Amino acid sequence: MVSAGCASSCRKGRGIRPQAPGFCRNQQASGEDHWRIATPPADIGRMHAALADPVPASRAILSNVLLDCGLRVHEAATTGALRSILYAHPEVRLVLVDWNVPPDGGFGLVRELRCDARLAGRRVIAILTDPRGQDLAAALEAGIDDYLTRPFTPSTIREKLDVLGVMAA
Numbered sequence: 001m002v003s004a005g006c007a008s009s010c011r012k013g014r015g016i017r018p019q020a021p022g023f024c025r026n027q028q029a030s031g032e033d034h035w036r037i038a039t040p041p042a043d044i045g046r047m048h049a050a051l052a053d054p055v056p057a058s059r060a061i062l063s064n065v066l067l068d069c070g071l072r073v074h075e076a077a078t079t080g081a082l083r084s085i086l087y088a089h090p091e092v093r094l095v096l097v098d099w100n101v102p103p104d105g106g107f108g109l110v111r112e113l114r115c116d117a118r119l120a121g122r123r124v125i126a127i128l129t130d131p132r133g134q135d136l137a138a139a140l141e142a143g144i145d146d147y148l149t150r151p152f153t154p155s156t157i158r159e160k161l162d163v164l165g166v167m168a169a
Contacts, residue, residue: 049094050074052082052101065154098127110142
């Protein structure tokens, strides 16, 4: 079964992500792309996660690990697309954001998550390149819950999810 937002593109055979069956590409009115997972009926109780990373390969790796952990995943390449997902899907409880995601980076996005009542209460994991630099200090100031440092492994991601208490049962 395909989620309503993706039904037309999937029925026409467009937008299927070849490396991950069941995913649909959804073009936003603003021209930004994001990926949405199809919604099988058995997924109703699964926790939702959203991730923003400008690099398609990184998004795919993160998405696959989150799926293996039992989460439903919404992907975005930009902060604008991630905002659209978060406002459209209040069920998203976990947000992973690359700190350098275009166009305005992770700082503004995380501050918005912490200040907007409609977006509050979500766990945020920042994805950093160098945790010793100013990025970590800025991320902590913005209000992240935890961070990942590139390069990371699937087991590192699972550990972070476990520590935050968001591992799906």
